[in-house]
Amino acid sequence: MFRNKKLVYIVVLLLSAALVMTGCGGTGSPPASGEKGKDGTLIIARSTDADLIDPGFGWSEGDIDIIFHIYDGLVKFKNDDLEVEPALATEWKVSEDGKTWTFKLREGVKFHDGTDFNAEAVVHTFKRILDENNKYYGVVQGGYSYLEYLMADVVEDVVAVDEYTVDFKLNQVFAPFLTYMGYYSQYIVSPAALDKYGAKFPQNPVGTGPFVFEKWQRGEYVQLKANENYWGEKPKIDTLIFKCVPESSTRLMELQSGQVDVIKALDPGQLSKVEEDEKLELLSVPGANLFYAAFNCTKEPFTNQKVRQALNHAIDMDKIVEVIYEGSGTRAINSLPPTVFSFDETAGPYEYNPQKAKELLAEAGYPDGFETNLYTFIYARPYVAKPVQVAEVIKAYLEAVGVKVNIVTNEWATHSDIMDNMKHDIGLSGWYDIPYPSNFLKAMALEGANTGYMPDELVEMAKAAWATYDRAEQEKIYKEFQHKLYEAAPLIPIAHNNYTAAISKNVKGFELDIIGTVRAHKAYKE
Amino acid sequence: MAIDKSNKPQSYMSLAFKQFKKNKLAVISFFMVMGIMLLGVFAPLIALEDPITPVLENKLQPGFWAGNKSHPLGTDELGRDIFSRIVYGTRISLKVGYMVIAITAVLGISLGLISAYYGKLIDLLLMRITDIFLSFPPLLLALAVVAILGTGLEKAMLAIALIYIPQMARIVRSVVLTVKELPYVEASRALGAGNLRIIVCHILPNILAPTVVYLTLLLADAILYTAALGFLGIGIDPSTPEWGAMLSNGRDYLLLGYWWVTVFPGLMIALSVLSFNLFGDGLREALDPKMDI
Numbered sequence: 001m002f003r004n005k006k007l008v009y010i011v012v013l014l015l016s017a018a019l020v021m022t023g024c025g026g027t028g029s030p031p032a033s034g035e036k037g038k039d040g041t042l043i044i045a046r047s048t049d050a051d052l053i054d055p056g057f058g059w060s061e062g063d064i065d066i067i068f069h070i071y072d073g074l075v076k077f078k079n080d081d082l083e084v085e086p087a088l089a090t091e092w093k094v095s096e097d098g099k100t101w102t103f104k105l106r107e108g109v110k111f112h113d114g115t116d117f118n119a120e121a122v123v124h125t126f127k128r129i130l131d132e133n134n135k136y137y138g139v140v141q142g143g144y145s146y147l148e149y150l151m152a153d154v155v156e157d158v159v160a161v162d163e164y165t166v167d168f169k170l171n172q173v174f175a176p177f178l179t180y181m182g183y184y185s186q187y188i189v190s191p192a193a194l195d196k197y198g199a200k201f202p203q204n205p206v207g208t209g210p211f212v213f214e215k216w217q218r219g220e221y222v223q224l225k226a227n228e229n230y231w232g233e234k235p236k237i238d239t240l241i242f243k244c245v246p247e248s249s250t251r252l253m254e255l256q257s258g259q260v261d262v263i264k265a266l267d268p269g270q271l272s273k274v275e276e277d278e279k280l281e282l283l284s285v286p287g288a289n290l291f292y293a294a295f296n297c298t299k300e301p302f303t304n305q306k307v308r309q310a311l312n313h314a315i316d317m318d319k320i321v322e323v324i325y326e327g328s329g330t331r332a333i334n335s336l337p338p339t340v341f342s343f344d345e346t347a348g349p350y351e352y353n354p355q356k357a358k359e360l361l362a363e364a365g366y367p368d369g370f371e372t373n374l375y376t377f378i379y380a381r382p383y384v385a386k387p388v389q390v391a392e393v394i395k396a397y398l399e400a401v402g403v404k405v406n407i408v409t410n411e412w413a414t415h416s417d418i419m420d421n422m423k424h425d426i427g428l429s430g431w432y433d434i435p436y437p438s439n440f441l442k443a444m445a446l447e448g449a450n451t452g453y454m455p456d457e458l459v460e461m462a463k464a465a466w467a468t469y470d471r472a473e474q475e476k477i478y479k480e481f482q483h484k485l486y487e488a489a490p491l492i493p494i495a496h497n498n499y500t501a502a503i504s505k506n507v508k509g510f511e512l513d514i515i516g517t518v519r520a521h522k523a524y525k526e
Numbered sequence: 527m528a529i530d531k532s533n534k535p536q537s538y539m540s541l542a543f544k545q546f547k548k549n550k551l552a553v554i555s556f557f558m559v560m561g562i563m564l565l566g567v568f569a570p571l572i573a574l575e576d577p578i579t580p581v582l583e584n585k586l587q588p589g590f591w592a593g594n595k596s597h598p599l600g601t602d603e604l605g606r607d608i609f610s611r612i613v614y615g616t617r618i619s620l621k622v623g624y625m626v627i628a629i630t631a632v633l634g635i636s637l638g639l640i641s642a643y644y645g646k647l648i649d650l651l652l653m654r655i656t657d658i659f660l661s662f663p664p665l666l667l668a669l670a671v672v673a674i675l676g677t678g679l680e681k682a683m684l685a686i687a688l689i690y691i692p693q694m695a696r697i698v699r700s701v702v703l704t705v706k707e708l709p710y711v712e713a714s715r716a717l718g719a720g721n722l723r724i725i726v727c728h729i730l731p732n733i734l735a736p737t738v739v740y741l742t743l744l745l746a747d748a749i750l751y752t753a754a755l756g757f758l759g760i761g762i763d764p765s766t767p768e769w770g771a772m773l774s775n776g777r778d779y780l781l782l783g784y785w786w787v788t789v790f791p792g793l794m795i796a797l798s799v800l801s802f803n804l805f806g807d808g809l810r811e812a813l814d815p816k817m818d819i
Contacts, residue, residue, distance in 0.1 A: 249781040323582045407763045
């Protein structure tokens with residue numbers, strides 16, 4: 001009996017020892033900020049991990065944040081109007097016919113791997129995605145390329161004129177060209193690193209940016225260190241860590257306990273908590289995004305413009321923004337976010353007027369309303385935190401004017417599949433993009449919103465706006481475009497979500513930009 | 527000679543009833559089950575408000591502990607009265623539960639009977655098909671069915687029933703296998719009874735006890751799976767007051783201090799599942815002749 005007991009003790013001891021050891025031997029979490037004895041480390045907690053840290057192929061929020069820190073573009077955004085200023089290019093000009101852009105490159109810049117930044121690097125950055133004959137074409141198998149999406153139709157050739165001059169030859173005047181050059185997908189990668197890492201380049205990113213890639217613990221964190229040889233203003237912190245913390249409540253707890261310095265994407269309900277906390281500061285910017293309800297304009301009864309207008313009148317958007325966005329957003333006037341240039345505040349909105357909605361429905365031949373399906377998705381997206389609740393409120397508003405609504409919820413993948421195949425009646429969806437008018441008016445409202453509404457007149461207008469570099473001319477066209485879109489009402493614009501982040505008060509110089517990416521370039525801790 | 531009362535012949539049902547009465551927990555659970563059913567039946571009379579229409583002005587109000595008389599259990603994130611939603615939710619859970627039981631009973635019993643009674647190739651074929659269904663984790667099977675059929679309360683019922691039909695068929699089959707070899711079946715056959723008469727008059731009544739017990743326990747499971755599907759946000763219109771969906775919506779508000787949005791639907795799920803389970807257990811003890819005394 002005694003012997004058995006002893007055996008039990010030994011087993012228990014061994015087991016607990018094993019537990020302790022696994023605790024120590026774990027691949028570990030990133031070092032806590034205080035560990036190094038100085039505050040040179042900034043930790044940012046986000047909901048996602050990175051996927052492909054490669055300007056050409058990364059496209060999720062998790063990648064873009066990091067790409068903006070490791071890489072530089074030829075130009076960069078100066079302000080929220082997306083005017084640009086020099087970065088890797090010091091000056092640029094466009095030819096008389098508007099089809100050739102010439103960039104003078106900054107001399108003496110080196111990639112993190114020590115190789116020189118020159119015209120050759122710029123050419124390979126673009127051609128590895130656009131030109132099948134380039135030696136780096138297909139080296140990285142990334143799938144969807146945002147660079148390809150933006151540039152493939154217009155860029156004919158990229159030519160190195162000399163060591164520090166590059167020509168971009170376009171097949172048409174392309175208004176957003178310079179703006180797009182400031183966006184992450186056009187940032188310059190190191191050809192030497194493409195040689196060295198091949199298909200593993202997205203896991204070993206090499207650029208010219210203010211931070212150098214150090215290590216990546218999949219699913220846990222990405223660690224960067226300051227670039228000592230940066231050509232511009234050097235970062236004030238030594239180490240920058242992007243930590244993946246999926247639960248929003250856990251993120252807030254970690255911030256409050258000082259384990260992280262910055263958290264991204266707060267739940268609307270958390271905003272007041274952050275504001276009440278004396279040690280925290282809330283960053284909130286009006287986002288370049290739109291949450292909307294798209295009508296299937298190819299299906300009865302939404303083929304009828306009066307029905308679409310009636311439903312626009314039936315919903316009190318201000319209430320939705322107040323209650324579900326908890327004030328962390330703005331009511332949408334039309335399809336274009338107000339922060340984007342050429343926005344016309346007179347092109348909308350439909351006022352909340354249930355009586356008028358009923359009259360319009362009666363005029364359209366539906367005095368007793370009709371029955372329809374409202375498709376929505378489950379989890380938060382950058383433009384909405386609570387899609388299901390919005391659907392429930394819309395349902396109540398529509399039923400008040402006699403339209404019977406069944407809500408159909410699905411996972412995002414199934415939901416977007418339904419929308420893409422035009423199987424919906426009304427579908428909730430959203431858009432976030434570079435704040436350039438065509439991205440919301442053409443890429444979204446005409447092509448991407450799954451409304452099936454695409455009149456030739458508007459397509460022609462979108463083309464015309466692209467074919468001029470004159471901003472005043474563009475504004476004129478885009479304003480008219482907004483009015484026509486407002487009249488036709490192929491969708492119900494609901495709200496623009498604010499991008500939010502919370503930081504500890506001792507973090508200074510940290511920015512959250514209009515695209516929703518974080519900028520730690522000038523951040524430091526007191 | 528005095529008559530020994532205890533030796534007086536007693537019917538199976540009255541024995542079962544005595545056995546059931548001995549089990550205190552079962553009796554309590556019986557009254558809870560009745561209470562839940564009455565809650566569902568009289569929902570429109572008991573509920574205080576419309577459980578579906580949002581009243582945005584009233585969102586996230588605390589309940590009786592904060593002296594709120596008009597919303598005793600508080601309101602949810604869209605201002606709907608949680609008490610009323612729970613009361614109406616009873617209807618949905620019970621509706622799903624009964625429908626699942628009905629579908630499972632009809633299909634499960636027929637499959638099990640046919641399989642065991644006719645045996646041979648039919649048995650082999652049917653049992654391999656049930657094997658296939660049994661090889662999937664239950665919730666995954668339900669999710670897959672919903673993904674194929676699309677969402678909706680009826681489809682959710684069917685999805686949950688599909689989890690149980692194979693299990694039901696298995697149980698029925700095993701009982702029928704023993705029953706069909708018993709002398710009274712042989713006797714009946716010797717007297718010239720046909721297959722249908724044997725199945726309906728002799729086999730069916732004798733497999734009812736285990737079947738009923740299983741179906742009662744299944745009701746609790748069905749409520750739980752409906753809640754799980756609702757929790758995942760899949761299956762039904764989110765504005766329907768379904769307990770699991772209420773639980774899921776409230777989750778985001780739990781750490782912000784609005785605990786009542788989650789706690790009350792959660793309690794209700796726990797309470798109803800527990801009552802039905804205890805009731806089912808009580809029934810099993812009472813009806814199973816092997817568990818006598």
